[in-house]
Amino acid sequence: MKKMLLTTMVLVLAFALAACGQKNNDGNNASSGAPSGGAAAELKGSILASGSSALLPLVEQASKKFMDSNKGVSIQVQAGGSGTGLTQVSEGQSDIGNSDVFAEEKLDADKAAALVDHQVAVVGMAAVVNPDVTIDNLTKQQLVDIFTGKVTNWKDFGGGDQKIQIINRPSSSGTRATFEKYALGEKSVDLPGAIQEDSSGTVRKLVGETPGAIGYLALSYLDDSVKTVKYEGVDASVDNVANGTYPVWAYEHMYTKGEPNEVSKAFLEFMLSDEVQNGDVVELGYIPASKMEVKRDVNGNITK
Amino acid sequence: MAQSLERQKAKPHLVEEWVGKIYTLICILFLIITIVSLVYFVASKGLSTFFVNHVNVADLLTGLKWSPDGEPALYGALPFIFGSFSTSLLAALIAAPLSFCAAVFMIEIAPKFGRKFLQPVIELLAGIPSVVYGFVGLSVIVPFFRDVFPGQGVGIAAGALVLSIMILPTITTIATDALAALPKGLKEGSYALGATRWQTIYRIVLPTTLPALMTGIVLGIARAFGEALAVQMVIGNAPHIPRSLFESASTLTSAITLNMGNTATGTVANNALWSLALILMLMTFVFVFIVRWLEGRSKI
Amino acid sequence: MKAKTADKLATSIIVAVAAFIVLILAGLLGYILFRGLGHISFDFLTSAPETIRKGGGIGPQLFNSIFLLVLTMIITIPIGLGAGIYMSEYAPPNRITNSIRLIVEVLSSVPSIIVGLFGLLILVNMFGLGFSLFSGALALTVFNLPLMVRITEQALKGVPREQKEASLALGLSKWKTITSVMLPIALPVILTGTILAAGRVFGEAAALLFTAGMSSPRLDFTDWNPFSPFSPLNPFRPAETLAVHIWKINSEGLAPDAAQIAAGASAVLVITVLLFNFAARWLGRYMHRKFTAIK
DSSP, X not given: OHHHHHHHHHHHHHHHHHHHHHXXXXXXXXXXXXXXXXXXXXXXXXXXXXXXXXXXXXXXXXXXHHHHHOTTEEEEEEXXXXXXXXXXXXXXXXXXXXXXXXHHHHSOHHHHHTEEEEEXXXXXXXXXXXXXXXXXXXXXXXXXHHHTTSOOBGGGGTSOSOBOEEEEOOTTOHHHHHHIIIIISSOOOOOTTOEEOSOHHHHHHHXXXXXXXXXXXXXXXXXXXXXXXXXXXXXXXXXXXXXXXXOOEEEEEEEEESSOOHHHHHHHHHHHSHHIIIIIHHHTTOEEGGGOSOEEOTTOOEEO | OHHHHHHHSOHHHHHHHHHHHHHHHHHHHHHHHHHHHHHHHHHHHHHHHHHTSOOOHHHHHHOOOEETTSSSOEEOOHHHHHHHHHHHHHHHHHHHHHHHHHHHIIIIIOHHHXXXXXXXXXXXXXXXXXXXXXHHIIIIIHHHHHHHSSSOSOSHHHHHHXXXXXXXXXXXXXXXXXXXXXXXXXXXXXXXXXXXXXXXXXXXXXXXXXXXXXXXXXXXXXXXXXXXXXHHHHHBOOSSOOSSTTSOBOOHHHHHHHHGGXXXXXXXXXXXXXXXXXXXXXXHHHHHHHHHHHHHXXXX | OHHHHHHHHHHHHHHHHHHHXXXXXXXXXXXXXHXXXXXXXXXXXXXXXXXXXXXXXXXXXXXXXXXXXXXXXXXXXXXXXXXXXXXXXISOSSHHHHHHHHHHHHHHXXXXXXXXXXXXXXXXXXXXXXXXXHHHHHHHHHHHHHHHHHHHXXXXXXXXHHHHHHHHHTTOOHHXXXXXXXXXXXXXXXXXXXXXXXXXXXXXXXHHHTTTOXXXXXXXXXXXXXXXXXOTXXXXXXXXXXXXXXXXXXXXXXXXXXXXXXXXXXXXXXXHHXXXXXXHXXXXXXXXXXXXXXX
């Protein structure tokens, strides 16, 4: 009885303290993360941004900075997947729809036409293999052979005698669409026995643990637990993506329905400002849209 | 006498009575509206695949290939249906004998220790969140299976094993209640005739409590059938009917969680996922009716 | 002799199985706690999560879980009690009542993911509540209600008939009898059931992925005005709960210590659920003692 009371008291106390700790943290953030003072002070309103979970960390972090310097603005960021984000912005339930893919790829043409695209960052993707696989370069044709099931053993490519285990993404995944379009140039096949995971963390874990595994990850997820392979002899690096020699990348989009209102516009401009582009974007492992020397349209045509 | 009673029932009482009656009625109506709208919306979304997008019902139910972005787009949900049934049935197959033993232990062999120790343990199993089960499954069971059996560790076997632990409490609780409710005379009669404990359990207890045990098993299957996250983490999610228990497979729930957020509302791919949800919901209803039927039998 | 050997064999198998189950749970709990406990510190429980740096905590998620639980219970308990009272006391014993009971049963077995999808369709999109605590609480209400109804109904059925009849004979109205005589007697059972149901809310993730969302905005713990967008008490903000956070960090975590955070958060979640279980047990026993005057 007394013990229970004590526990309750401790819990209550913990929460009171938690509240204080939280406040302190925020204070620190505000003072260390230099707020950009440029925006107009009288900006007032609220923004709802929803969609891609891959873009969530960036938008969340940028929105916090934006709100620090614009006290009258509140931005809510929600994650529920690219498809959900596009649906919500196109039906007017949110102001900004975050997406990993072009709206044209998910929505009907007339709905997509009503949306205005703001490309805020670029994500590079790389094929990764289990560290025990001795291969360190794969050509486009080799990748196609693997992901369509024509080649099932690493020894065919000069590696050890080890069965290839594909860790793919579900067919609705934006990451998979990008990889198929720019690395394979064709649709991959859902092979029997292939594993499908939607989340980068799980893909990395499974590629790292499963002998002979191959998968693909955004550059920000690469670490020592998996081995990154070159694509057609080109390293998957930020510079190579930016100068156009490494082709497997995609834009991160923030869509608005029609032209954005004043607040959304200010926020989107902030997203594209040097402060965010060279700060948070790089820090979180994306590639700044401003750094890109090449441009790409929805059909994949590249212009310098 | 009657008149004085009449007078005692002054107005405040009547008002109170009506307020109570109406309040509780509103509550129950809210409940009914909830379930009706749930069924209505899931059904209308799920059926629009067939009526708006003109996907053939038979193709969806028996098709072997799921490729919503293929040319032509194919919506064969049989692999998912197969995956759901095989994991949940296998899970019940693993959990049922364990549960029965646990129940027998608690009621027949060591009632004191069982009630005091084993029952709380089993209730705790019920309280562990499913995300944690999935997490443990992915970090322990999958690597273990990968090392011991051919394959990558993920698959129906891993899914069924995780599910079997999750549904163990459901089946055990019902089995225990059934054993405890058995009339004493039945067992005592058997013992008096010189039967051993096992003979009594095997020949008297098991047959009489069978319908109740089945109820527990069906409820367990129903729970396993609807479980989403824990299964999705360990099953591998390939949209194919696997060739072995240790090959990547999919269930209805894992297909829904993987793809729902990535597809835009109103598209065929999204509607097809709602059709999967509809199948899931209808199966749940079937399970509930089976349970009802079994309960009806156990009363006789 | 043979029957006796069989008996001994069967008994030992059954005992072994029982021991095996205890072993599974001990292993499971041991594994979760062993991996997670080392990471739990005061700082971990109170600080905000980090996206890419080490040392993020689970403070907001823990708060969200508890707040969501409170919201859900505020909605569930009055409706659940009311519906339970109706089923047990007012419902005429006919076909309609029977089918209502069937409906409750059906609702209680609807998979949580379907409830989540329903929430996404109706609450998030159609009613425009967005991914918010309120949507999450309503979705959780949908699958907690039938449980609550059944608990209440059973608890009220368990009240001795004599007590109910004595109260009615004293001239109390039926409603008064229910609220002042029957409910207090049924309270221990109802409370125990409610706490166990609450534990389920705490661990739920599938339904919340689609309703309460996977993002947790910055919370200003000095701002307790429920209408301010940064207030922790604002029910219309998106909120990631602890269970969802484990799911997210396992799947998308970028922080270098994501695995430890997931392990730590799992341990916290399990400990909380254990506390709920113990609280339910203890409270049930305590109330039972108090009301039945058994020393």
